[in-house]
Amino acid sequence: MLLLKKAAGHKQVVRMLRNTVSQGRVAHAYLFAGPEGVGKETVALSFARALLCSSSADGDACGVCRSCRQVRSGNHPDFYALGPDGASIKIEQIRDIQRKVPYRSYQGGRKIFLIRQAETMTGQASNCLLKTLEEPPPDTVFILITARPQLLPPTILSRCQQVFFKNIPLPELVEGLVRLHGMAEEDALLPAALSGGSMGKALAYTSGSYQEKRQAVYKLLQALSEAGPCEALEMAEKAAESRESAYFTLEILSCWYRDLMVYRETGEAGLLFNHDHTALIKSESERFETPALLEIIESIESAKGKAETNINTRLILEALFLKLAGFAYNYKKLPGTLNYT
Amino acid sequence: MTYLALYREWRPRTFGEIIGQEHITRTLKNAVESGRTGHAYLFCGTRGTGKTTTAKVLAKALNCAGREGPEPCNRCESCKSINEGLSVDVIEIDAASNRGIDEIRDLREKIKFAPTMGNSRVYIIDEVHMLTNEAFNALLKTLEEPPRHAVLILATTEPHKVPLTILSRCQRFDFRRILPADMIKRLKEVAAGAGLEVEEEALRLIARAAEGGLRDALSILDQGAAFGGMKITAGDVHNILGTVRIDALNRMAGHLAGRETGPALRLVAELTGEGKDLRLFAREMAGYLRALLLEKISPHAAAEEAWGEPAQVAGMAAKFSKEGLVRAVEIMAEAEQNMKWSAMPAIVLELALVRACSAGGLSDTESLSARLAAVEEKLNSLAGVEVKTPAKPAAAPDRKHQEAPRPREQGLAIEQTGPQDNEISLEKVRQAWFDLMDIMRRERLPLYHNYAKAQPLALKGRSLTVGFPASDVLGREMAERADNKKYLEGLLGRLLQGKWQITFKNYQDKTEPTEQEPAARDAVVEVKRRFGGEEIILDDEEQGTLF
Numbered sequence: 001m002l003l004l005k006k007a008a009g010h011k012q013v014v015r016m017l018r019n020t021v022s023q024g025r026v027a028h029a030y031l032f033a034g035p036e037g038v039g040k041e042t043v044a045l046s047f048a049r050a051l052l053c054s055s056s057a058d059g060d061a062c063g064v065c066r067s068c069r070q071v072r073s074g075n076h077p078d079f080y081a082l083g084p085d086g087a088s089i090k091i092e093q094i095r096d097i098q099r100k101v102p103y104r105s106y107q108g109g110r111k112i113f114l115i116r117q118a119e120t121m122t123g124q125a126s127n128c129l130l131k132t133l134e135e136p137p138p139d140t141v142f143i144l145i146t147a148r149p150q151l152l153p154p155t156i157l158s159r160c161q162q163v164f165f166k167n168i169p170l171p172e173l174v175e176g177l178v179r180l181h182g183m184a185e186e187d188a189l190l191p192a193a194l195s196g197g198s199m200g201k202a203l204a205y206t207s208g209s210y211q212e213k214r215q216a217v218y219k220l221l222q223a224l225s226e227a228g229p230c231e232a233l234e235m236a237e238k239a240a241e242s243r244e245s246a247y248f249t250l251e252i253l254s255c256w257y258r259d260l261m262v263y264r265e266t267g268e269a270g271l272l273f274n275h276d277h278t279a280l281i282k283s284e285s286e287r288f289e290t291p292a293l294l295e296i297i298e299s300i301e302s303a304k305g306k307a308e309t310n311i312n313t314r315l316i317l318e319a320l321f322l323k324l325a326g327f328a329y330n331y332k333k334l335p336g337t338l339n340y341t
Numbered sequence: 342m343t344y345l346a347l348y349r350e351w352r353p354r355t356f357g358e359i360i361g362q363e364h365i366t367r368t369l370k371n372a373v374e375s376g377r378t379g380h381a382y383l384f385c386g387t388r389g390t391g392k393t394t395t396a397k398v399l400a401k402a403l404n405c406a407g408r409e410g411p412e413p414c415n416r417c418e419s420c421k422s423i424n425e426g427l428s429v430d431v432i433e434i435d436a437a438s439n440r441g442i443d444e445i446r447d448l449r450e451k452i453k454f455a456p457t458m459g460n461s462r463v464y465i466i467d468e469v470h471m472l473t474n475e476a477f478n479a480l481l482k483t484l485e486e487p488p489r490h491a492v493l494i495l496a497t498t499e500p501h502k503v504p505l506t507i508l509s510r511c512q513r514f515d516f517r518r519i520l521p522a523d524m525i526k527r528l529k530e531v532a533a534g535a536g537l538e539v540e541e542e543a544l545r546l547i548a549r550a551a552e553g554g555l556r557d558a559l560s561i562l563d564q565g566a567a568f569g570g571m572k573i574t575a576g577d578v579h580n581i582l583g584t585v586r587i588d589a590l591n592r593m594a595g596h597l598a599g600r601e602t603g604p605a606l607r608l609v610a611e612l613t614g615e616g617k618d619l620r621l622f623a624r625e626m627a628g629y630l631r632a633l634l635l636e637k638i639s640p641h642a643a644a645e646e647a648w649g650e651p652a653q654v655a656g657m658a659a660k661f662s663k664e665g666l667v668r669a670v671e672i673m674a675e676a677e678q679n680m681k682w683s684a685m686p687a688i689v690l691e692l693a694l695v696r697a698c699s700a701g702g703l704s705d706t707e708s709l710s711a712r713l714a715a716v717e718e719k720l721n722s723l724a725g726v727e728v729k730t731p732a733k734p735a736a737a738p739d740r741k742h743q744e745a746p747r748p749r750e751q752g753l754a755i756e757q758t759g760p761q762d763n764e765i766s767l768e769k770v771r772q773a774w775f776d777l778m779d780i781m782r783r784e785r786l787p788l789y790h791n792y793a794k795a796q797p798l799a800l801k802g803r804s805l806t807v808g809f810p811a812s813d814v815l816g817r818e819m820a821e822r823a824d825n826k827k828y829l830e831g832l833l834g835r836l837l838q839g840k841w842q843i844t845f846k847n848y849q850d851k852t853e854p855t856e857q858e859p860a861a862r863d864a865v866v867e868v869k870r871r872f873g874g875e876e877i878i879l880d881d882e883e884q885g886t887l888f
Contacts, residue, residue: 012568016581158560159556170614261692265602265603266607305682
């Protein structure tokens with residue numbers, strides 16, 4: 001478990017949190033909101049540790065005292081964490097918390113209540129929490145974590161200090177991957193760029209099978225650019241074997257065409273996601289008109305939206321692949337094929 | 342004493358400190374001063390507008406021992422104990438946690454007891470919309486006629502969830518969203534009291550971000566204090582909220598106005614590099630463009646929303662056309678919605694910006710209006726056809742419209758041909774039959790052969806009976822197939838106007854039974870028309886031979 005000062009990215013958030021601890025301005029309720037996988041919970045745990053630490057210095061935990069060790073091993077008696085029970089956080093769980101709130105802490109410090117995926121609270125549960133969240137006893141701190149703050153009722157939001165976590169900027173993410181996960185910098189660059197600033201995703205992208213899959217998608221793109229309708233349909237069938245792989249294919253396609261569009265509009269290689277294929281993107285972007293690219297990206301995005309719901313993925317991919325292969329498509333197919341090797 | 346959040350520490354303690362709700366505080370002050378307070382109040386309004394605060398102040402005012410005028414003194418025993426939340430006469434109930442009928446029954450039991458210190462027992466029931474139905478109903482009688490010393494104050498953000506029977510028993514007060522100007526005033530007071538130094542621009546940002554909730558505003562101020570120490574700058578507030586400085590919005594608006602796609606995309610990359618939340622940016626951008634639109638429609642209308650220098654806003658608005666702004670707002674608002682659900686919001690935003698910048702963006706509306714014009718033209722021509730149809734002889738040249746008559750067209754045709762009904766006779770149909778067969782030969786040859794031996798038998802209004810020789814059962818069955826039948830009906834309609842109905846039958850030799858007993862046939866045809874089905878002729882003699 002990390003110390004606050006060692007967290008990857010989120011420099012401003014960390015600075016603010018450390019200031020609150022060192023200046024004694026700790027509020028009674030925080031809402032950590034931000035995209036999936038950027039490290040909200042990591043920071044929340046570190047923050048909790050700093051709040052509970054008996055010998056905190058400079059707003060950060062010492063990492064060696066009894067409290068710090070207890071939090072690390074998950075048996076601190078004043079640290080309560082809860083998450084959804086099944087699909088949602090139920091009112092009983094909140095009532096359970098409320099019974100604990102009025103008591104003094106066991107070890108004389110603060111009591112921390114960490115609520116993961118707070119947006120899954122049922123309407124009854126969140127309403128039940130309102131009064132407690134507004135005026136808890138002095139030694140109590142609530143930390144709510146959510147990736148979708150817009151799903152929480154405004155009455156909850158306005159009672160918390162809202163801390164916004166952003167996607168981690170590329171350089172900081174690369175630095176984090178190198179420092180915390182022992183990767184070489186050149187290996188870290190691509191997954192970091194593709195992850196769009198999420199540490200969790202970047203880590204998933206570093207595995208070898210991921211790279212293979214990505215190459216497979218580019219091969220598929222090339223095959224599509226030469227394919228007739230029947231072949232396109234066959235490819236769709238193959239790509240739709242599992243929902244996950246279909247979604248993955250769509251994400252890679254989306255990044256690819258986005259790069260084409262961005263390069264076409266700006267001519268700057270620095271803005272691209274696929275740094276390893278800059279030359280290919282340059283040549284490929286000349287084969288498309290901007291409106292055509294817009295239409296393609298829109299189709300991919302809408303296909304992605306559909307793939308998340310319970311719609312037949314094969315049908316979605318068939319429609320999309322026909323379009324990508326140049327059939328069922330409003331713009332004239334330009335000559336030439338993608339030359340991916 | 343541990344640290345208290347600003348919004349708790351600076352909860353107003355008198356009516357005078359409550360801002361932005363003069364319509365309520367004045368009413369309550371007058372009521373307190375003249376001793377005409379009601380026994381049940383309902384406070385509703387969005388979060389952070391002062392419902393609970395007002396309830397507490399009112400409770401103090403009612404019980405205050407040293408009150409002069411309407412304001413509570415905040416010095417007497419009663420006021421102090423209420424401020425500390427220790428008073429036994431002011432009971433604050435969290436209705437969202439205690440939402441059952443048992444809690445309300447408990448309240449009914451205890452409300453009878455006389456107050457210990459002041460004059461009245463005040464029950465503040467917060468989040469009252471979460472009570473169960475049974476609990477609400479159990480409360481009704483108490484709410485209508487509580488003991489003389491009791492005052493019930495219900496507070497809720499969602500009054501529409503409260504039953505009408507409850508609403509009608511309370512004096513209802515609606516709390517308004519607090520205007521940015523009022524909020525800034527209060528923020529200044531709090532900042533001065535807490536020893537914080539806040540930039541004017543930062544105050545404006547906070548007031549705008551809080552969207553009418555003072556508690557939100559104070560939370561942000563609190564965070565700002567933690568982030569930047571005792572001095573809060575606009576940059577700190579941007580950092581906390583993840584928003585961007587007004588000049589980034591201005592630059593983006595400039596790129597959109599100039600249709601410069603490249604720079605717009607570069608700006609997005611720049612913002613991502615700074616770690617800005619792109620969804621928030623899209624939202625801010627939509628808001629800013631909306632302000633520009635407001636400025637365009639009515640100059641200085643957007644001044645209240647505190648979007649930077651008015652002159653700058655006006656200058657930027659002048660660069661856009663009104664339609665362009667409307668489209669830009671639409672695109673950004675849509676992008677913001679889509680970004681909520683997308684795993685890669687950056688792509689959605691980039692897509693939206695390219696669309697907003699591209700010339701295709703404008704031509705979209707142009708093509709739309711062109712299509713609209715085409716549709717209008719078509720409509721006009723259609724109207725022309727309808728007027729002319731009755732006058733036109735058979736087989737109009739425009740086949741497309743007639744082959745697939747639209748319901749509307751059909752409806753009109755019936756109305757128009759109504760008066761002409763008399764003119765249609767079996768004779769006329771028979772004359773037209775040859776033309777009809779001729780058309781059919783050209784259009785659907787196989788069907789024509791099928792009809793070769795058929796002839797019109799009887800006519801009633803516009804329902805025609807077509808006869809096939811007794812031997813040609815196959816021909817009749819072919820003709821009866823829905824699509825063939827529809828086609829023939831359409832064909833008749835084309836030649837003789839109106840909406841036709843056709844029935845088929847096999848006739849014995851050359852005699853035409855319909856003509857022999859017209860009255861009886863009429864009745865049968867009528868029954869058939871109303872109920873459908875087909876006619877079975879029973880032959881008694883043949884049945885007899887069976888046995």
